[in-house]
Amino acid sequence: MGRDDGVESGYGSEGQPRNRKHAKKENEEEEEEAMMSVERVFEGKEVPSWRQQLTVRAFVVSFVLSVLFSFIVMKLNLTTGIIPSLNVSAGLLGFFFVKTWTKVLEKSGMLQVPFTRQENTVIQTCVVASSGIAFSGGFGSYLFGMSDRIAEQMGNVPGANDYKKLSLPWIIGFLFIVSFLGLLAVVPLRKIMIIDFKLTYPSGTATAHLINSFHTPEGAKLAKKQVRTLGKFFSFSFLWGFFQWFYTAEDGCGFVNFPTLGLKAYENKFFFDFSATYVGVGMICPYIINVSVLLGGIVSWGLMWPLIGKKAGDWYSADLKPSSMHGLQGYKVFISIAMILGDGLYNFCKVLSGTLLGMYRQFKGKNSLPRVASSSPPESPQLSFDDQRRTSLFLKDQIPTSFAIGGYIIIAIISIISLPHIFHQLKWYHILVMYLAAPTLAFCNAYGCGLTDWSLASTYGKLAIFVIGAWAGASHGGVLAGLAACGVMMNIVSTASDLTQDFKTGYLTLASPRSMFVSQVIGTSMGCVISPCVFWLFYKAFKDLGLPTSAYPAPYATVYRSMAILGVEGFSSLPKHCLSLCYGFFAASILINAIRDAVPKKYSKFIPLPMAMAIPFYLGSYFAIDMCVGSLILYVWERINKAKADAFGPAVASGLICGDGIWTLPSSILALVGVKPPICMKFLSRAANARVDNFLKGS
Template identity: 70%
Template sequence: MSTRRRRAAEHEGEEDEEDEAAVSVERVFEGREVPGWREQVTARALAVSALLGFMFSVIVMKLNLTTGIIPSLNVSAGLLGFFLLTSWTKLLEKAGVARVRPFTRQENTVVQTCVVACSGIAFSGGFGSYMFAMSDRISDQSGENWEAQNIKNPGLGWMIGFLYIVSFLGLFSVVPLRKIMIIDYKLIYPSGTATAHLINSFHTPQGAKLAKRQVKTLGKFFVTSFTWGFFQWFYTGGEGCGFMNFPTLGLQAYKQKFFFDFSMTYVGVGMICPYLVNLSVLLGGVISWGIMWPLIEHKKGDWYPADLKPSSLRGIVGYRVFISIALILGDGLYNFLKVRGMMSEPTLPVSGGGTTGADVPTPEETFDDKRRTELFLKDQIPTKLALGAYAVIAVVSIATVPRIFHQLRWYHVAVSYMIAPVLAFCNAYGCGLTDWSLATTYGKLAIFTVGAWAGAADGGIIAGLAACGVMIGIVSTASDLTQDFKTGYMTLASPRSMFVSQVIGTAMGCVIAPSVFWLFYNAFPDIGMPGSEYPSPNALVYRNMAILGVQGLGSLPRHCLDLCIAFFVFAIVINLARDLAGPKAAAYIPLPMAMAIPFYLGPYFGIDMCIGSLVRFTWDRLDPARAKAFAPPVASGLICGDGIWTLPQSVLALAGIKPPICMKFLTRSTNIKVDQFLRAAHSTH
């Protein structure tokens, strides 16, 4: 009996420890001095960042020119930065170099920020989309003959110059809002949060019992998620193959994107996002893909032509793109005006949950929040400096961008910079809720509006595509920076070091990314051609969007504009209802920004997130103490393992190694036809 009682007492003691220190990461690091921001941005960190930035830029460029789908690389950058700098310091110590500076979690965060900023230019630079779409090679594939003023071929000099002009504005546009996003709104930024958990786990001091168990838990689920990604890869040997295309709810539901795609990333995201965000995403998917799009598709031939290409903005895709933009703009504009102090004190969209998504903050969370907030507000980036820098860069850009693209007038650029801060806020806000950056969606809006404004006769196609580049450059870097601010907030990295490393990484990327593209462009003469090794499918899509854009609002499908206005007003009304209803009732009113994202992408990732929510909800009810202690490490392990797998997957693709198996799902009648065809083919041999 005494042994049993002792074990029970020990178990209760462990539970008490877990309950007390469940979410208090900073108590574990309390004895460690936080270096100043200048000591965080070290020469060795920047050297490693340049190396990793080049490597990641090659990977992103490869994906840009093949599938066009770019995964989040935050986690990979954090892990590889830790590995390289740890190896560096150990080698110097073995070589007998005296007084090697300790490698801190803040320095690790600087590397991650710099690498992501650098490789992010390979995406936002549009080398597989808007920039390449300007070329005569892509123009010839559009099937329409255009004059020389609607064509601009790639050139290393003008590409580097253009990127330097437009890539820094987004950084300065979001700096004044950093406190509101991170501290007041307590936005989750799932990838940034997961990366912070990973970095904190790497640098956990020895002797912290619970912290060591949390690190072990994170590692266990990291390996599980990585292994699952590797296992899935074997079955993706063709288009539409693999577990990610598993029709879990039936083939008819699969056609409307209702299925569980076995993504450990979004199961993990669902575990750390508040329940309201996950349910809002699913609700948006049900309203759009479950009700609206099927009804509109029944109007094919009436509201829009029946013989259009699947990607044409004149058809169902036009409704998806522009209605989702209208909903996002309505929500973003409302919240932007609140932030500017033009309305009453904002109601927090995420109710006090911090990174765990819990409904009520605990004393331990308060300790972490106080510690993190104190250091986050310590090294201020003056708002006047940010606004002044934005104004100066905008003036320079307004004067110089039209010299690179003579089709784009100075007033086109000026208007873009006037509305860009609102769109940057919208993108950073939406990314904070759901982890999705919709930079390309805002770019499509710029293509359509500026292209129609300029007109085909005055080079509207190039004007629209260039305006797309201006907009993507701003809104993409804005969401990246706020994501990194969240990581820095949770690792006690100075906002000033985050900003400086983002600026340095962006400057690196403006040279590295176009240089890597130039290597691809000259090494592969058939780049951008259908059936080639690098077909760049998105470039033709963007070219066709620009062609549609110069034809104006009249080219939109029927009633599309009416629906856009209705959903814009709907977003404002929902936000008003949330503010007027009070905090308790607002917890049951959906978030328009979260609802809008599946309007375009589909509800499948919302199903993943809701499964993560269900796991967290069940765990909270069965064992709340352990859930508080271990749910964030479990979620971060799932996100990080899946994120790291994209690195070897990309290397395999670069090496030309393809999966050996294609697992596809067919209807019974289609399967019978396939069997008959195979038998017939076999008999002929």
């Protein structure tokens, strides 16, 4: 309206020249908008129907990449639990595989369907949905925490009600039962989230921009170079993992046990373990996360544990096993839990309050853009060409609300009947209450993720541990009931935020909501089979899986089981003075977060993150040093050539992560068939070496 008023007010004695001037300015604005418009670039290309976006080749490529990414996520789950965003890698590798496929067919004259950005989005959605089950499935947390292996290594003698013997059939069945409810819970809200509220979903938006750029001529050239770079570092990382394997004949052997900073530092978990995976993770994660992890390691293993260790015989019995929760191990686990819970509670309240405030503003009309009530193309001049085209296509392929609600009710009924047969400690009324609360919590998580890019799935899972565990009670298997409830809730809210994030990606790439939903369902189905099979390979290949001395200690399995015990038994299980220390670190975690939010951004970026600090309290700092090396490489690269670092840094990091991650497949197979490495490389002190030499001479 302002533009029309301006034209009208331009008439008069100087009306004609002023009108020409205004018209010229208007043309310049339109040209500028056309240059900035993404959809102008793709205007001449026909958008395929939602069925045409779902191609056989897309799902073949998705399956291959899902296996690769499931190995990567599983390895990260079972080592430190730090999992970076792999969306960029999924989009890039999906583009590379299908582009190669179509190029071969094009040269042979057999290409019938060109590769589109919508198909690329379908692949990325399917892969991320599938590999996401490797995280939300709890293989490194609540699910493995149910096992007798974790219960025994914590020093407990599990009763029949306190553990669940792991087996592949019930794990797959459990995941199929609980993994689809979150998808159906948010389907009716897609228009509100994407069109009405205009939520940003930073990861989904970044992925969409990446996919859009791949399908322009300039972007395709850069993508080829990025893929080439990824391939080089993938090969290097895979071969480096293969080379290291030769020197790991026994426990404590190989480069992973290299005392880089000295033997004393090695005893306190300070060493560089030559892990290509965590160097790559360090290149992807923000600097503050890597520094926070290192700082947490210094505070815990550098100061606290040596001091508490001197209290053996006073604060706790000196005769306990190292793995006992009543000794030093208890301080490591429960103080870490206190920090995680403090950080989770603070961010839960922060995101929830932001969600409620944002919703209030949206409904009051203070902060919302014009809403579109029908599926016809909007004519409002306030919407740009891109928004008009995207909104029109997003509303074109409706997913019936009755389908979503009906599907949710049917699956909920099936779950209420079947889940108590898998976990008899979890009663039908526990499940009913969770499913009544789940849609609200799924909406809150999806909305909060749209505002902050932060999914609080694990926080909702911990909430379920305490509520359902305490409700069931210790005498009725509350520990196992709490862990099972965590799995139910975590899967629902995690898949809900993932799907809404993908709806945003689809909105920006003109992929149909129907194709996004179908792709998410197929990807989730793949994940419900692939992830348990990958975990089972690890479980059978590495007999020490879950032990603190293992290459795969699964720290969060111990943490989640300890939370369940704490929720059922209260604080009676804690060693002396541990509760006071937990209170202190819980409060410190909340205070640090509050200070981060209170000070200006230029200062807050230097304040550590309590959640990241908590991770090495249990594990040590070896992976933190790897990650800081990755940060250092990226920092130096940015200083030398920032443009090149920004363009190729993610590709290098992805190559390092993918190569080392996929090496776990052949190494697991070798372990399963009983093939052992030929060499053991160990590092001894001078005194120990002298004793070994004297012993060998004497023999």
